[in-house]
Each structure stands twice: as C-alpha cells, then as structure tokens.
Amino acid sequence: MTAATALPKDQEAVARVLRDPVLWGQAYLHDRDGSNRVFWKHQAEDLRSERGNIIHLDGRDSGKTINLAADALHYAFITRGGSGLVAAPHQGHLDTIIEEVEFQIGANPDLEASIAKTKNGNPKIIRKPYFRIEFTTGTVLHFRPGGAYGESFRSLHVDRLWVDEGAWIPEKAWKALRQCLNAKGKFRIYSTPNGLRDTTYYRLTQSKKWKVFRWPSWINPTWTSEREAELVEFYGGKDTPGWQHEVAGEHGKPSFGAFDLDALHACRKEVPDYRLVVITSEELEGCEDEAAVRERFDMLMNLSPKSGTYWLGIDTGYTSDPTELVVFREDESGLVMVLRVHGEHVPYPWLSELIRTLDIYFEFTGIGLDNGGNGLAVAQELTSLDKFKDRNFLGRLMGFDFGGNTIVGFDDTGKPTKKRTKEHMTALINAGLRRRQIIFPRDDHQIEEQFATQTYTMNDGRVTYSKGRDHVIDAVRCALLAKDRKAFAAQGTHFEEVFVQPVATSPIF
Numbered sequence: 001m002t003a004a005t006a007l008p009k010d011q012e013a014v015a016r017v018l019r020d021p022v023l024w025g026q027a028y029l030h031d032r033d034g035s036n037r038v039f040w041k042h043q044a045e046d047l048r049s050e051r052g053n054i055i056h057l058d059g060r061d062s063g064k065t066i067n068l069a070a071d072a073l074h075y076a077f078i079t080r081g082g083s084g085l086v087a088a089p090h091q092g093h094l095d096t097i098i099e100e101v102e103f104q105i106g107a108n109p110d111l112e113a114s115i116a117k118t119k120n121g122n123p124k125i126i127r128k129p130y131f132r133i134e135f136t137t138g139t140v141l142h143f144r145p146g147g148a149y150g151e152s153f154r155s156l157h158v159d160r161l162w163v164d165e166g167a168w169i170p171e172k173a174w175k176a177l178r179q180c181l182n183a184k185g186k187f188r189i190y191s192t193p194n195g196l197r198d199t200t201y202y203r204l205t206q207s208k209k210w211k212v213f214r215w216p217s218w219i220n221p222t223w224t225s226e227r228e229a230e231l232v233e234f235y236g237g238k239d240t241p242g243w244q245h246e247v248a249g250e251h252g253k254p255s256f257g258a259f260d261l262d263a264l265h266a267c268r269k270e271v272p273d274y275r276l277v278v279i280t281s282e283e284l285e286g287c288e289d290e291a292a293v294r295e296r297f298d299m300l301m302n303l304s305p306k307s308g309t310y311w312l313g314i315d316t317g318y319t320s321d322p323t324e325l326v327v328f329r330e331d332e333s334g335l336v337m338v339l340r341v342h343g344e345h346v347p348y349p350w351l352s353e354l355i356r357t358l359d360i361y362f363e364f365t366g367i368g369l370d371n372g373g374n375g376l377a378v379a380q381e382l383t384s385l386d387k388f389k390d391r392n393f394l395g396r397l398m399g400f401d402f403g404g405n406t407i408v409g410f411d412d413t414g415k416p417t418k419k420r421t422k423e424h425m426t427a428l429i430n431a432g433l434r435r436r437q438i439i440f441p442r443d444d445h446q447i448e449e450q451f452a453t454q455t456y457t458m459n460d461g462r463v464t465y466s467k468g469r470d471h472v473i474d475a476v477r478c479a480l481l482a483k484d485r486k487a488f489a490a491q492g493t494h495f496e497e498v499f500v501q502p503v504a505t506s507p508i509f
Contacts, residue, residue, distance in 0.1 A: 018077075018078050019078070020048070021047040021048065021070065021071060021074040022039050022043075022044045022047050022048060024074050024077070024078070025037050025039060025047070025070045025074060026038060026039065028073075028077070028104075028108055028110065028111055029070060029073070029104050029107075029108070030104065030107045030108065032103070034107075037066075037070070039063075039066075039067075039070075040063060040219075040220070040221055042062075042063070042213075042215055042219050043063050043066065043067050045213075046067055046213055047067060047070065047071055047074075049211060051210075051211040052184075052185075052186050052187065053186075053187050053204075053209060053210045053211065054187070054188045054189070054210065054211045054213065055166070055188075055189040055191075055201075055204050055205055055210045055211070055212055055213070056189060056190045056191060056212075056213045056214070056215065056249075057191070057192075057193050057205060057212065057213070057214045057215070057249045057250065057251070058190060058191065058192055058213075058214070058215040058249050059192065059215060059216045059217030059218075059219075059246060059247045059248060059249040060192060060217050060246050060247065061217050061220050062215035062216070062217055062219055062220055062249070063215070063220065064164070064190040064215065065096055065097060065100060065164065065190075066100065067190070068086070068097060068162050068164055068188070068190055069097055069100040069101050069104065071162065071188065072084060072086055072101070072141055072160075072162055073101060073104060073105075073111070075139070075160055076114075076133070076135045076137065076139040076140075076141050077111070077114055077135065077137065078137070079137055079139045080137050080138055080139070081137070081138040081139065082137070082138075082139035082140075082159050082160065083139065083140050083142075083156075083157070083158040083159050083160070084139070084140070084141045084142070084158050084159065084160035084161070084162065085141075085142045085143075085144065085153070085156055085158045085160070085161050085162070085180055086141065086142070086143045086144075086162045086163075086164070087144055087145075087146060087153065087161065087162070087163045087164070087169075087177055088145055088146065088163065088164040088165055089145065089146050089147075089165055089168040089169050089170070089173075089449070089452065089453075090145050090146075090147075090168075090445055090448055090449040090452065091145045091445040092445045092446055092449040093145070093164050093165045093168075093449070094131070094143050094144070094145055094164070096164075097143065097164060098131050098143055101133070101141075113136070114135050114136050114137070115133065115134070115135060115136070116134040116135055116136050116138075130142065130143060130144045130152060131143040131144075142156060142158070144156075145445075146169050146170065146173035146176075146177065147170075147173065147265075148170055148172065148173065148261065148262070148265040149170070149172045149173060149176070150169075150170070150172060150173030150174070150175065150176030150177055151176070153173070153176040153177045153179070153180050154176050154179070156180045157180060157181075157182055158180055158181060158182065158185065159181075159182050159185045159186070160185060160186050161177070161180060161181045161185060161186070161187045161188070162188050162189075162190075163177070163187075163188070163189040163190065163191070164190050164191070165190070165191050165192065166189040166190065166191040166201045167191040167192065167193055167194045167196065167199065167201045167202075168191070168194065168452060168453050169200070169201065170261065170452075171199065171200060174200040189201065189204065192245060192246060192249065193205075193244075193245050193249065193250060193251045193252070194245055194255060194453070194455055194466075195241055195244070195245055195251055195252050195253060195254055195255030195455060195457065196254075196255055196256070196257070196455065197251075197254050202251065205251070214249050214250075215249055216247065216248045216249045216250075217231070217246075217247045217248075217249070218247075231243065231246075231247050234467070234468075235247070235467065240464070241253050241255055241455070241457045241464065241466065242466060242467050242468070245466070246468060253457050253459075254457070255455040255456060255457045255466070256455060256456055256457075256458075257452075257454075257455055258426060258454040258455055258456050258465060258466075259426075259429065259430060259433065259451050259452075259454065260430050260433055260434055261451075261452055263430070263433035263434045263436075264433055264440075264448070264451050264452070265448075266433075266436060267433050267436060267438055267439055267440055268439075268440050268441070268442045268447075268448060269439050269440075269441075269442055270441070270442055270443075271336060271337065271338065271439065271440075271441040271442075273338055274337065274338055274339070274441040274443070274444070275338070275339050275340075276339075276340050276342065276444055277300060277301060277339070277340070277341045277342070278341075278342045278343075278344075279297075279300055279341060279342070279343045279344070279346060279354070280343075280344045280345065280346075281344065281345040281346060281347075283296070283300065284296055284346065284350065287350075290353060290387070293350050293353045294353055294356075294357060297353060297354055297357040298357060301341075301357065301358070301361075303358075303361040304361065305360075305361050306329075306361055306362050306363075308329055308330070308331070309329070309330040309331075309365050310327055310328065310329055310330070310338075310362040310363070310364050310365065311327070311328045311330065311335070311364060311365060311366050311367075311368075311479045311480075311482055311483050312325065312326070312327055312328075312355070312358065312359075312362070312364045312366075312367045312368070312479060312482075313325070313326045313328075313367075313368045313369075313474075313475040313476055313477065313478035313479025313480070313482065314355065314367070314368065314369040314370065314375070314378075314475055314478055315370045315373075315375075315471045315472075315474035315475040315478065316348065316351060316369070316370065316372075316373045316374040316375045316378055317373045317374070317471055320345075321373065321471065322342055322343060322344050322471050323341075323342075323343035323344075323346055323351060323471070324340065324341070324342060324343075324471040324472050324474070324475040325339075325340070325341040325343070325354070325355070325358065325475060326339070326340050326341075326472065326475045326476055326479055327339035327340075327358065327362060328438075328479055330365075330483075333436075333437065333439075334432065334435070334436070334437030334438055334439065335432065335437065335438050335439065335479075335480075335483075336439040337438075337439065337440050337441060337447075337476075339358075340444065340447075340472070341354070341358075348374035348377050348378050348381075349381065351374065351378050352378050352381040352382055352385075352388070355367070355378070355382060356382070356388060356391055359391050359393075360391075364396060365396070365483075365486065366396055366398065366482035366483055366485070366486045367393070367396055367397045367398065367482060368398050368400060368477075368478030368479050368480075368481050368482030368483075368485075369397065369398065369399050369400065369478055370399075370400060370402060370474055370475075370477075370478055371399040371400060371401050371402075372401075372402060375399060376399065379397060379399045382397055383397060398481075398482050398485055400421055400425075400478060400481055401421060402421055402422045402425075402474070402477075403421070403422070404420075404421050405418040405419065405420055405421060406418060406419055406420075406421045406424050406481070406485075407488075408424060408488075420462075420463070421481070422463075422465065422477070423463050424481070424484075425477035425478075425480060425481050426465075426477065428477075428480040428481065428484055429473075429476060429477065429480055432480065438480075446472060447472055449469070450469050450470060450471075450472045450473050451472075451473060453466075453469060454466050454469075454470055454473055
C-alpha cells in the first residue's frame with residue numbers, strides 16, 4: 001500500500017485536481033508496479049469529455065478498462081449522494097473491472113478511507129448476489145451482468161451508467177438497461193465491435209447524438225511492429241474480421257452469432273456435481289518424473305471412479321494458449337457437462353498424463369481432440385507409447401482437423417456426402433441446444449461468455465469463425481463430434497471411413 005495521496009496545499013489547486021478526472025486519477029491511482037497512473041493522450045481526451053452520451057469502438061489493449069474504472073471511481077469519490085451502474089454482458093467481463101477497482105482501493109489509503117463502513121467497522125462492499133460499493137460521499141456503485149434478459153438491471157435507477165463490451169449486450173437486456181438511467185444522466189459505452197449490424201450498440205455508433213471514440217490497438221504507445229506481425233499472423237491478415245474487430249476497432253465485415261443464444265440460456269442449469277479445476281505450471285512445480293506428475297494430478301482432481309457413459313473433448317491450443325478439457329455424462333436426456341479442466345502452460349507430455357488420469361476414473365466411451373496446436377503430438381503419445389497401452393486409447397481417441405471435411409452420409413450411389421468439419425461440429429452443438437439435450441452448468445460464466453460472443457462471417461460460401469476466446473467451445477465441439485462419429489460408425493460404416501484428410505503418420509487413424 002502506498003502513502004496517502006500528496007495533494008497541493010492550495011485549496012484552489014486541490015479543487016482543480018478533484019474536478020479533473022485525469023489529474024485526480026494521476027494523483028490517486030496506480031499501475032500494478034506501484035507507480036503513479038499516467039493516462040495516455042487518448043485516455044485523457046475520453047475522461048475529460050463532458051458529453052452526456054459517449055460510445056467507443058476499441059481494439060484490444062487500448063486502455064478502455066482502465067478508463068472505465070477510473071471514471072467510475074472519480075465519480076464516486078467527488079459526488080455526494082450519487083448512484084452509478086457498471087454493466088457488462090457477463091460476469092466474466094465485470095470481474096476484470098471489479099479487480100481493477102479493488103486494486104486501486106487497496107493501493108491508496110485515501111481511496112480506502114473513502115469507502116463507507118458498517119456499524120462493525122467493515123467496509124460497505126457487498127459481493128452477493130451482485131457486487132456493490134458504498135462510499136462516504138453517499139454515492140453507491142453497482143456492478144451487474146446483463147445476462148439474457150437484463151433482469152438484474154430492472155430494480156435500479158442511477159445517474160451514471162458505464163457499459164463494458166456493449167456490443168455483446170443482448171437486445172432484451174438493452175431495453176432493461178436503458179430504463180435504469182435517470183433523466184439527464186450520463187451514459188458511457190465501451191466495447192470491441194463484433195461486426196453484428198442488427199444491434200443497439202451498432203445503431204448507437206451511427207447516431208449523431210453520441211460522441212464516438214475509436215481506439216485501434218495500435219493507439220497504445222507500447223505497440224510494436226513485432227506485436228503487429230504477431231496479430232496479423234494470428235488473425236490471418238488485416239482484411240479478416242478478427243483483425244478488423246479485435247485490433248482495428250472497426251465494425252468491419254458483417255458477422256452473425258454462431259450459436260442460438262435463447263437455446264443456450266435455456267440449457268444453462270444447476271449441475272450439482274459439476275467441478276471446474278484449474279491447473280497451472282506453478283501447481284506442477286517440483287514434479288520431476290511421470291510418477292510425480294500423476295500423483296499431482298490425482299491430488300488436484302480428487303476424483304473417484306465413475307460409472308456410466310462419458311465423453312471427453314480436448315482443445316490443447318499452443319504453448320501460450322490455455323488448454324481446455326470438458327467431460328460430459330450421457331444419460332436419457334442427453335449430455336450434461338460435469339467437469340471442466342482449464343490448463344495454463346502445461347507441456348504436452350503432461351497433458352497426455354492428464355488425459356490418462358481422467359480416463360482411469362471415467363473410462364470414456366469416446367475422446368475427441370483438436371489436431372491443431374499440440375493436439376497431434378498428444379494423440380501420437382497416447383496411442384503409440386507403451387506406457388499408455390493399458391488404457392487402449394486406439395479406437396476411442398479421435399483427432400479432428402478443424403479445417404478439413406467430415407463424411408456425414410452417403411448418396412444413392414454410395415458416394416460420401418461431406419461437410420466442413422468445424423461447421424458440422426457447430427451444427428451438432430446448435431441442434432443439441434435447440435433440443436435441450438446439452439446441459440451446461442449455470443455457475444461457469446466462462447462457458448456462457450465464450451458461446452455468447454462467438455461470431456462468424458461468410459465469404460464466397462465459406463464460414464469463418466471468430467478467434468481468440470473459443471477454447472472451451474472447441475473442446476465441446478470435439479466431444480460432440482466424437483459422439484457423432486461413434487454413432488456414425490455404429491451404423492455400419494467402417495471406423496476409418498468417418499475421417500477425411502488423416503495424417504498418415506498418426507496411429508489414431
């Protein structure tokens with residue numbers, strides 16, 4: 001914690017600092033290294049704007065979360081009896097802002113002292129059912145996710161409204177959100193555009209009644225040519241929707257939602273036995289051999305043998321990407337997700353050990369795995385190394401090329417009918433959602449966030465899906481395609497015939 005804020009002694013100078021959100025922020029707020037906050041030129045312009053309605057089209061890493069949190073804290077610190085709402089589509093978006101707000105409160109004694117106290121001396125910070133802070137000024141800040149219908153917004157009436165990732169607020173939630181703002185209240189919307197045209201967010205960016213800020217990622221002073229080259233490669237060029245939305249901060253090419261969100265929300269339910277396990281490289285430190293790794297996985301998982309039919313989907317990603325493993329239990333009503341394992345910087349030989357550990361407890365009927373990233377190396381280990389022979393993965397483990405094709409049937413002449421693999425996977429998920437045959441745990445907000453924010457574009461008849469926040473989705477895609485391929489093979493098709501474009505050296509084929 002730093003020392004108390006050093007303000008000028010002259011009252012007029014103090015008043016000037018308190019009135020100016022930029023000067024106030026540089027006096028009261030800090031970066032994570034403990035240094036005083038210094039706003040970039042474009043951030044200062046935004047904070048000092050006195051327009052009542054402000055909307056953003058921002059690329060990633062352009063500083064929008066810092067500005068939103070700073071503006072909200074400044075408002076609460078200097079305003080008597082005010083009220084504000086920080087809104088976002090999902091809890092995951094809110095958590096980032098809440099983390100920044102709490103860090104700033106803890107980093108400055110003056111800010112910490114500005115939080116009102118209960119009779120017992122505890123800070124008036126409420127976390128359930130929604131995050132809420134009351135300040136000594138009498139101002140209250142509410143933090144609420146919109147969800148599908150904006151139910152959490154309906155009881156509020158506030159003078160200031162900040163929205164993060166406004167492009168992803170569902171239309172039904174927008175109606176409830178707008179009713180929260182009192183007459184003459186101020187409204188700020190920050191978001192990375194997503195290419196959707198039939199949304200309130202898009203319409204407001206076209207309105208002359210709103211001040212529009214556009215912050216591409218390269219507005220960040222730390223932007224480098226190396227970073228540009230990295231993102232060009234990741235998104236596949238500067239003319240792609242990913243670059244246009246996530247980097248350039250442009251609406252870009254029109255895009256569409258990849259999943260039926262009404263069906264998705266209907267399929268999010270309480271799953272009493274659901275577990276989320278997070279495994280990082282730090283948690284595996286000290287494991288010098290396979291036996292130690294297996295023992296550590298056993299401890300982290302804390303599983304017991306299961307009976308029934310289970311399916312596993314895996315997206316291994318690359319070294320810098322997270323790995324997601326999802327486990328579904330199949331019953332008479334369909335598939336229920338009962339476990340998600342989120343791995344960060346876990347080397348692929350240890351991923352093989354993790355899959356083996358899970359299989360010991362669940363004895364999966366089928367395992368689907370993305371051949372991209374480290375997937376192929378993991379598949380080859382599991383099906384060819386002697387140490388995994390006891391699990392008999394051959395015949396249960398299926399590797400999928402997301403860019404390839406999948407046989408889905410045969411015409412009258414016996415010629416195979418094919419669909420693009422990723423499109424077929426997505427169709428399987430949507431069909432399961434609409435039939436209410438896939439159940440996702442309601443409390444895992446990352447699942448909702450990823451499914452709700454994936455889009456696609458059409459170009460010459462080809463579908464391109466948005467990238468970057470889709471690792472859980474891809475793991476689900478693999479699980480459902482593994483189940484689909486098993487059913488397809490059971491219809492009399494030779495098992496190897498269900499795959500197209502196999503890697504010749506891979507024993508899984």
